[in-house]
Amino acid sequence: MLSEFAFVGVLIVFASLLPIAGLGFAWLVRPKKPNPIKKSTYECGLETIGGTWVQFRAQYYIFALMFVVFDVEAVFLLPWAVAYDQLPAYALIEAVIFIAILALALVYAWRKDALRWS
Amino acid sequence: MLTNQMVQILVFVILTIMTLGGGLGVVSSRNLFHSALFLVLSLVGVVGYYALLDAGFLAVVQLLIYVGAIAVLILFAIMLSRGLMARRQHQRNEQWWIAALVVLLVFVVLLVVLGQVDWPVADEQALLSPNVSVGQLGQVLLGPYMIPFEVISVLLLAALVGAIILARET
Amino acid sequence: MEATISWLTTLIPQLPVPTARLIVYVVYSAILAFAAPVVLVVAYTYMERKVLARLQDRIGPNRAGPLGILQGLADAVKMLTKEDITPAKADRIVFNLAPMLAVVAAVLVFAVLPVAPGVIGTDLKVGILYVVAIGGLGELAALMAGWSSNNKFALIGAFRTVAQLVSYEIPIVLAIITVVLASGSMQLGAIVAAQDVPFLFTLPVAFLIFFVASIAEIGRCPFDLLEAESEIVAGFHTEYSGMKFAMFFIGEYMHLFSAAGIATALFLGGWRGPGAGEASILGVLLGFVYFLAKTTLLVFVMMWVRGTLFRIRIDHLLDFGWKFLVPVALFLLVAVAFVLKVPVLNSPTFRWLGMLAANGVVILVSLALVVLAARHSRSAALRGVAGVDG
Numbered sequence: 001m002l003s004e005f006a007f008v009g010v011l012i013v014f015a016s017l018l019p020i021a022g023l024g025f026a027w028l029v030r031p032k033k034p035n036p037i038k039k040s041t042y043e044c045g046l047e048t049i050g051g052t053w054v055q056f057r058a059q060y061y062i063f064a065l066m067f068v069v070f071d072v073e074a075v076f077l078l079p080w081a082v083a084y085d086q087l088p089a090y091a092l093i094e095a096v097i098f099i100a101i102l103a104l105a106l107v108y109a110w111r112k113d114a115l116r117w118s
Numbered sequence: 119m120l121t122n123q124m125v126q127i128l129v130f131v132i133l134t135i136m137t138l139g140g141g142l143g144v145v146s147s148r149n150l151f152h153s154a155l156f157l158v159l160s161l162v163g164v165v166g167y168y169a170l171l172d173a174g175f176l177a178v179v180q181l182l183i184y185v186g187a188i189a190v191l192i193l194f195a196i197m198l199s200r201g202l203m204a205r206r207q208h209q210r211n212e213q214w215w216i217a218a219l220v221v222l223l224v225f226v227v228l229l230v231v232l233g234q235v236d237w238p239v240a241d242e243q244a245l246l247s248p249n250v251s252v253g254q255l256g257q258v259l260l261g262p263y264m265i266p267f268e269v270i271s272v273l274l275l276a277a278l279v280g281a282i283i284l285a286r287e288t
Numbered sequence: 289m290e291a292t293i294s295w296l297t298t299l300i301p302q303l304p305v306p307t308a309r310l311i312v313y314v315v316y317s318a319i320l321a322f323a324a325p326v327v328l329v330v331a332y333t334y335m336e337r338k339v340l341a342r343l344q345d346r347i348g349p350n351r352a353g354p355l356g357i358l359q360g361l362a363d364a365v366k367m368l369t370k371e372d373i374t375p376a377k378a379d380r381i382v383f384n385l386a387p388m389l390a391v392v393a394a395v396l397v398f399a400v401l402p403v404a405p406g407v408i409g410t411d412l413k414v415g416i417l418y419v420v421a422i423g424g425l426g427e428l429a430a431l432m433a434g435w436s437s438n439n440k441f442a443l444i445g446a447f448r449t450v451a452q453l454v455s456y457e458i459p460i461v462l463a464i465i466t467v468v469l470a471s472g473s474m475q476l477g478a479i480v481a482a483q484d485v486p487f488l489f490t491l492p493v494a495f496l497i498f499f500v501a502s503i504a505e506i507g508r509c510p511f512d513l514l515e516a517e518s519e520i521v522a523g524f525h526t527e528y529s530g531m532k533f534a535m536f537f538i539g540e541y542m543h544l545f546s547a548a549g550i551a552t553a554l555f556l557g558g559w560r561g562p563g564a565g566e567a568s569i570l571g572v573l574l575g576f577v578y579f580l581a582k583t584t585l586l587v588f589v590m591m592w593v594r595g596t597l598f599r600i601r602i603d604h605l606l607d608f609g610w611k612f613l614v615p616v617a618l619f620l621l622v623a624v625a626f627v628l629k630v631p632v633l634n635s636p637t638f639r640w641l642g643m644l645a646a647n648g649v650v651i652l653v654s655l656a657l658v659v660l661a662a663r664h665s666r667s668a669a670l671r672g673v674a675g676v677d678g
Contacts, residue, residue, distance in 0.1 A: 005169035005177070007410035008399050009129065010313045014321035015395035019388040019535055021322075026368045026531035033371065057198070058285040060447050063606070064194050067454040068187040069278045070614070074461040075179050076259070076270060077621075078417060081468040083256025084628065091260045092629045094267065099618055101271040105278045106614060114282045115610050116603070122306065151435055155382065158428065174414045178421045186424020186457075190450060193431050197443070251413060252474060 062114050066106075073102045129170060137163030150196050158189045175252050291406045291566060316409060320398045325391075329541045330360035335584075336591050343595035367537075370530035378527065379436035386433035387528065387535035393425035394542035401549045402476050402558050404576035405566045415476040416464050419550055420457065423505060426543070427453050433536075434524035446524040448602060452511065455609035456504035462617035463498040466491060466624050467554050470643060476550075480558035488555045490640040493620050493647045495555045497613055502547040503590055504609065506540060510597040511605060548586035549579070556582045612658070620650045 080087075080095050109115055140160030147153045161184045168177035211217070259267050296308045303311075334349070334357065341348030349356030374383060397419055399409035412418050427450050434446020468474055470491060471482035488495050504511040528536065552558055559575030566572065600608070623646040630642065 003169060003172050004174060004410050004412055007313050007317070008169070008396065008412075010310075011317045011320060011396060011399045011409060012392070014314075014317040015392045016388070018321050018325065018395065019391045022535065023384075023388075023531050026372065029368050030530055031369070031371050060198060060451055061191070061194055062282065062285055063451045063454055064187070064191045065278065065281050066610070067458065068183070068191060069274045070458045071183055071187045071461070072274060073271065074458065074465060075183060076267065077465050078468065078474065079175075079252050079256030079259050081256070081465045082251075082472065082474060083253040083260070084469050084625065085472050086253065086257060087260055089629050092625050094260055094264055095625060096622055097268055098271045099622060101268075101275050103615070103618055105275045106610070108275075108279055109282055110611060112282055112286065114285070115606065149379075151379070151382070155432070174412060175417075178412075178414045178417045182417065182421035182424055186421060186427065187454075190424070190427055190431065190454070193428075193435075194447070194450070197431070197435055197447070253472075 059116075062109075066109060066115075069105060070102070073098070126170065129166070133163045133166040133170065136160070136166070151193075154189070154193050154196055157192070158185055161185050161189060175255065313409075316407075320409065321395050324398060325395065325538055325542055328545050329538050330364070332541050332544065332587060333363065334360050335587070336594075339588065339591045340595045343592070364534075367531055367534035372530040372532060373527075375438055375527050378438045382432050382436035383527075384532070386429050386436060387532045387539075389425060389432065390429040390539040391535050391542075393422050393429060394539040394546065396422050396425075397543075397546040397550075400476050401546065402480050402553050403549075403579050404559050404572050405564055406572060407576070408477055411475050411477040414474050416468065416474050416479070416550075416554070419546075420461055420464065423453070423457060426539070429539075430524050433528070437524070437527035439527050442524050442526045445526065449507065449524055452507070452602075452605060452609075453505060455606050456501040456511075456613070459497050459501040459609065459613035459617045460505065462614070462621055463494040463501070464554070466494040466617075466621050469621070469624055469628060476553050476558075480553055480560060483557040483560060484636070485640050486555060486557040486560075490643040491555070491620075491624065491647060492644075493616070493650050494624075495551070497617050497620070498551060498554065499586075499589075501609070501613060502551060503593065504605070506543050506547055506590075508540075508544070508590065508594055510593065510600050512594075512599060544587060544590065545583065548583045548590065551586055552579060552582040556586070558582075612654075616650065616654050619654065620647065623647075623650050 076098070077095065080091065084091065137160050140156045140158075140163060143156030144153045144160065147156060161180065165177050165181045165185070168174075168180055292312050293305065293308050296312060297303055297305060300308075337359065338348040338356075349359035352358040352362045374380060400412055400415040400418055402408040402411075430446050430449045430453070434442045434444075434449070437443070467479060467487055470487060471479045473479065473482070559579040561574065561578035564571055564575035564578055624643055627642040627646040628639065
């Protein structure tokens with residue numbers, strides 16, 4: 001009894017070999033002349049001041065959070081979609097309720113300006 | 119010749135190293151970002167377990183949600199809240215030896231108890247049949263488990279509203 | 289792949305089936321992991337440069353070899369021989385892992401592409417969801433690259449890249465759910481088999497949503513804010529040079545091909561066409577040719593879009609994703625689900641016509657709402673101006 005993921009396992013092995021082979025070949029072929037100027041951080045030609053950190057913006061986090069919520073919703077809708085033809089008519093109502101509640105979530109986020117980038 | 123059984127055991131060992139090693143890396147790494155990446159490794163190990171058990175849907179959902187969404191969320195939180203090479207954190211806890219003792223005791227207890235249970239093993243034939251599928255999951259989800267299905271959406275709504283309220287206060 | 293395996297066992301009778309299976313898997317994996325990326329990247333980069341050049345009324349590469357065909361080779365040699373500069377303060381391990389993860393994620397999608405009748409790496413029962421999940425790995429690669437570069441531009445670029453990827457993954461998944469509704473299965477082989485009429489004609493809105501969101505997922509123009517040199521240098525791969533940069537580049541072009549390939553399988557009928565089928569070698573080859581032709585057509589359209597449209601600003605981009613695509617996709621899902629359950633439509637033709645009608649309704653209502661919203665915001669702005677003046 002072979003898992004249907006067996007091929008994926010084999011492909012992972014070969015797919016990992018590709019970048020290793022590419023990088024290995026490049027390592028053999030390319031010049032290696034490091035100097036401190038080359039190895040400094042790129043800042044359009046200027047020197048960096050201070051450590052590398054970014055102003056905390058809740059905005060980025062909210063987008064990721066919206067994504068989690070809608071991703072989970074989509075995951076629950078998938079078994080419904082696969083079984084849809086065999087399900088009775090009220091399955092449509094159930095799913096509409098499900099989607100409506102989550103559309104409500106989207107509307108809430110929209111109205112509360114959570115989706116604004118600026 | 120390499121039998122199916124041997125391959126499965128080999129894959130299981132590799133996955134165990136990934137999962138447990140990842141877990142170990144999370145708690146022992148000195149760099150917070152590396153800890154998060156070890157967590158991702160551990161989660162990917164679990165994806166492998168699901169795949170090995172032929173629970174394709176669960177494997178892919180674990181990859182999609184845990185690795186693709188929740189791990190990204192965790193990484194965002196880490197990246198947004200501290201500088202890159204912040205003080206190398208030493209994860210220390212003076213009473214670690216008491217914790218280790220308790221953990222060892224729990225492990226022994228679990229081992230003894232689980233070893234004595236007569237686990238019903240699923241019939242190979244039953245696993246191979248196409249009925250164990252996402253379609254069946256769908257039918258169950260919208261049939262007997264209809265209420266939990268709807269409650270889940272309310273839960274997600276509540277989580278989102280709560281998070282937005284918290285974030286708005288910042 | 290079963291047909292190939294049984295062919296191999298008839299060819300070499302002493303071979304036990306598991307070994308034959310292993311050999312077929314290994315050969316196909318090697319092709320997918322080594323031959324396909326090289327061929328695809330060389331062919332499509334050349335095609336892109338020529339297409340863009342013609343759109344911009346110039347000739348494109350014509351120095352390296354006849355008609356510039358060897359340009360890809362020249363680029364490859366250049367990438368290989370550039371010095372690999374790792375910034376001094378970068379996190380070496382993660383810095384090296386990120387491009388490898390990007391390439392591995394791009395190759396893994398090929399495992400479920402139905403490139404020809406009977407030729408598919410593994411027809412996973414959750415095929416299409418697997419494709420979406422692998423996309424998540426790409427996000428991780430971007431984050432790892434941005435963080436480990438120890439560069440403000442790279443970090444900001446990584447955040448924006450992930451915000452963009454994440455915002456457009458939901459419309460893609462919703463469009464996919466619509467296709468799953470219509471075909472009743474997540475298996476790509478089954479979806480291709482369900483398309484006696486390609487879903488392009490019965491679910492055009494789903495196709496549009498999927499196509500547009502895919503362009504955003506790949507990070508191409510008009511959604512390429514994050515790589516555009518005038519904007520943020522090179523986004524999360526600012527500090528990468530040489531082969532490592534080439535890895536990201538290869539990953540992007542493979543992602544381009546696989547997105548077009550998935551769109552072909554989902555909406556254009558995959559390898560289907562006159563004469564294609566599993567019956568004979570000719571049928572299989574014909575199917576492969578149809579698949580390649582359709583995919584290349586979609587890739588051409590993507591390049592055409594790149595040469596025609598201007599770049600979208602990040603806030604417009606995110607607005608478009610969350611405030612337009614997601615609601616429209618949800619509306620489409622409900623409409624198609626409704627149509628599929630109406631008891632009158634039992635014959636296949638009526639199903640398709642019904643779905644098409646649902647799509648039409650969705651388009652009309654969405655456009656009406658957008659026009660109304662635009663008028664409302666324009667009149668509000670005008671009132672604001674008039675209020676200031678008088």
